[in-house]
Amino acid sequence: MASEPTDGGTASDRPTLTMSISQLRGRIFELISAGATIFGITVVMGMLVYVARDALRLGAADPGWYLVFFWTLVVPSLGMAGYFAVRDRAAGSVAYAATGIPVIGILVAGGLVIVFTELIDPQEWLALVFALVVAGAIISAHQRYRPQATFERLLVLFLTPILTLYGIPALSVDRAITTPLTGTELFTLSFSTPALLPSVRELLFVLPILPAGWILLLGTVTAPLAYGFGRLIAARRDDERGRLELVAVAVTVVAIAANIGPLVGLSAEGTILVTTALLVPTLTYLEGVVRRREGFAGLAFPVVLVGGTFVGAVLATSLGFASPDPWLDWSFLTSAPSRTPEDAGMYPPLVGSILIVIVIAMSAFPVGVGAAIYLEEYAPDSGRLGRFVDFLEVNIGNLAGVPSIVYGLLGLALFVNGVGLRDGIVIVAGLTIGLLILPIVIISSQEAIKAVPDSRREASYGMGATRWQTIRHVVLPEAFPGILTGTILAMGRAIGETAPLLMIGVADSVRSVPDGFFDIAAAMPAQIFSWKSELAPEFRTGVMAAGVITLLVVLLVMNGTAIVLRNKYQRE
């Protein structure tokens, strides 16, 4: 930017090359934008630190404790980070990935453990997987041998999963048919049919013995997951190796772990899930590091973190320093709400929230994406119907802004008073919040679909593709990452929603874990809200803060998984 004043001797008005053109306004704008960004980030970080301080009760520790960990953990890790930043960028990125991947793996495994202990036992899971695999095989066999029969394919596509999952169950009807207005009884319809066809799911339970739960999990979770990640490895390598190797290593190590786990008091199933989620992605990543022969030094970073924590803990205990006594600890995560702050936990709301999120995802995602596809690809853009569609779209936008408490009311009216479901149960909570985020899912999916250039659609139609084929093979694959992003954001809003939960009567301080989708729900935000109104100050600061941190971590895990999924699709 160095500028020299031009001497006025030249007659022409043309700027000389060395003359500086004023960029003052641009600079000021840049500074203001940077300032706003920094301000926003600092405020959010400050809030997080504030909450974390309460949740972890850092003040309870001796200064000596801090000193020990400062020297065993903070100094070595910061030192390494500094070294990486200055000297060895490649090792730096290896270091952070090698630390982050296992952490995310463990958090995801935590969610899986909850699903497998509270929702579905390994035998049920095997039966489900088996039934779906059979259905998939039948569908693809049909497609292979009768590729022309389009209508038949639709039937097969629709009926096979139902038949494999449910079979043709026994049916019995017994109801009086009355005239609609006067209610006079016309005749009673009453019949029952025997169960005609057992489902594949039931067939499995006919077997006299099924292998133990952990072996089933090994076969249905570890091996397929390892195979999937192994394909990633194989795709990256030139020699296509890695699939079977990863499966073999993962299955062996996990099996050994599953036999050691129970000796130290862990459940075999839990050990399987945690080691699998820890091992498989980490090994996949390590293979890449070893093959690229770059940034090996970074692998020391997680070792230093774990080692430093361990050494610090041993030192602090042997020197007799008091450690902080966090509210957010293992027992907080695994026990039920309680009257005494020390015993209070958030396990039931944690499980409840996960169940609710499953219902939300399964209701809002298909409906929202379906509506977006209809509005973008099928609905007419002109004529009277086109104007009606415009009107609809404007109102979907309005619905996205309606306060959430109104949705609570709507859910109450629709599902409790209308359909007659019990209030406060998981499915009502999930469907209500599903309604709440539906407009957001629709709008963001529409945006993603709009972003697919028309030239791609033209190319597809020009090749003689039908509209469905164009949507299926061109529009959806390209719009999918965008749809996923929108849905992630919507789910993030959904999991923290409190007001609708209060409206539909989700109880706080539920002591038992919801036992399926039709049981009384507990939910994290409702629980946090109720802690906030407790009398004891420990509840209002510490326990509540611990709850908030748990909620945030669950949110981050959900977003993280979705972002990984999205990136994977974007690359393809």
Added chain:
Amino acid sequence: MSQPTTDSATEETAESDDRLIETEVSVSETVTQPAGASTIIDVGDLSVYYHDDQALRSVSMEIPERQVTALIGPSGCGKSTFLRCLNRMNDLIDAARVDGTVELLGQNVYDDDVDPVALRRRIGMVFQEPNPFPKSIYDNVAYGLRVQGKADDIDLDAEVERALRSAALWDEVKDQLDKSGLELSGGQQQRLCIARAIAPDPEVILMDEPASALDPVATSKIEDLIDDLAEEYTVIIVTHNMQQAARISDKTAVFLTGGELVEFDDTQTIFENPADPRVEDYITGKFG
């Protein structure tokens, strides 16, 4: 985007519609025109309106089979519009309204019982801008065969190779068929689009300025390709390049602003001895 289409309907039309009506071209017997070339597409009084603006004015033209027909004319005169009428791509534009007839081997493609999807399976198209799918090169070329339900009965690998060879792209991409089509250069992308269009073996190929974004080497590759294609296919090509039209085409149609077809004749006649003075002006560059 308004035509209702179903998979089953298209498959029926695609098979039941293979009759051939031999029509002698009666215009002229010059050297460039092989004797006995029959008309494959007969356009009668074709007018197109976008909302209330007329983009084509009552165009009539008989396009000979297995020859190259070039469409030339100033920008905005309706060449793309004309091309898009032939395979009913204008159906996708809500504002467009088409009058008149386009007969493919005697059958008016604008009849109510014609399924535009079946029509497009017989008339392939290469667009003005290269528009490969964000899929692998292989999947791009295989796309037409797959959506047309032909992929199961044939050796897909061999068909993909044949199409890429015909489009003069095979040698450049044979080791990287898994690479995304978007990672190719502009000229390679356009040849990929040509390979994609010829893979399902259509009868007619429409090309909208396929070489407008290409350097001279790639252009001449595409010109050679068009020459070869004309042995098997009917090619209708829009171009802004007079020399190109003169080099590669057997017949040339000259449109002028307002969507009027001024002259349609053998290429040699158009370039050496046009009947209409406006055509001469246009070709020699006196016409804006």
